[in-house]
Amino acid sequence: MRIQVPVSKPSDHTHPPLTALGWSSFFADQVGRDETGLTPLRIATVHRSRLTAEGASGPVKVNLPAASKTTDFAVGDWVLSDPKTLMFVRCLDRRALLQRKTEGAHLPQLIAANVDTLFIVTSCNDDFNAARLERYLALANEAGTDPVIVLTKADQADDTAPFVDQAAALQRGLPVVTLNAKATQAADTLAPWCGPGQTVALVGSSGVGKSTLLNTLANKTGEDVQATGGIREDDAKGRHTTTARSLHTTQAGGCVIDTPGIRTLHVSDLAVGLDILFAEITELAPECKFRDCTHAHEPGCAVQAGVAAGDVAPERLERWRKLAEENRDNTPTTTGPRGNKKPQGRRKRR
């Protein structure tokens, strides 16, 4: 969508109230007594040299001091600004932050902030990949955002049940829905997470229907519509039509953030993210004989015993191992309370 950026702020009362943009006591409580005259704005798009935001008076361009970098901001951030000049004053603390490290980059890329629910979108076709979905789940868990698996293109599948079963097995208590992103009923299916003041974000590969869903949720038509692209018939891969993140208000009185398709999601700096994702392994690990058990070949391994007993799926253990190793390799030793150094010798628990 092209966000219209008026030079002066219109005082059109058809614009959504701040609460529909996700404003809550969590943010209001951060506003100091000397800051009550400032204007709260929610960041809608982040460009290289430009930020746009939604506020009580509609969409605006945020003015940044020369020293500020737009890369410090995430779509979904709440900022305080000068009411006259719309000059940025400060960013409010985030309730949740989705972020990822990209290859070669020093600092993480900020995907979206203050997101209540992460819609992890995949399709009932060859796009479905358990290992990739687990990466997104780890990201959501770590950020403190509730994940939901959204299976699109249900209208094109003979049987959606195998997709639903596989998705539900990825994490305990994980909600899974199937829908046709192009149908208006999709908004009803997703309504439990899209109520007034709620913020959802859409992630997934290119071509799974994120922009289509956004258009359905925000009921976008004509000029406003988010561009969607076809997919290649042979491998269901999309064409990376969406190139930037953006925040939009929904019909139901909340917000939705669209993100470009991610080619490869590498993991790093995960702690609880993996523990929640692989709860069946996390729960057994304290019973292992060695505290730093890799659950591969050690004697007295409770996780291997779990595999033998049929309580842990061997392919889950294998994927846990891969993700845990990647996470260790990508996480600097200085992060985290105990650092990330590989232990020198084997420490016995008892």
Ligand SMILES: Nc1nc2c(ncn2[C@@H]2O[C@H](COP(=O)(O)OP(=O)(O)OP(=O)(O)O)[C@@H](O)[C@H]2O)c(=O)[nH]1
């Ligand atoms: N039949 C059917 N087609 C769908 C569905 N969801 C998406 N499509 C089609 O799939 C194609 C890709 O959809 P997009 O919404 O552009 O996918 P995207 O995830 O936004 O892709 P990027 O912008 O590249 O990240 C479009 O032609 C959509 O019309 C669905 O549930 N059913």
Ligand SMILES: [Zn+2]
């Ligand atoms: Zn073990």
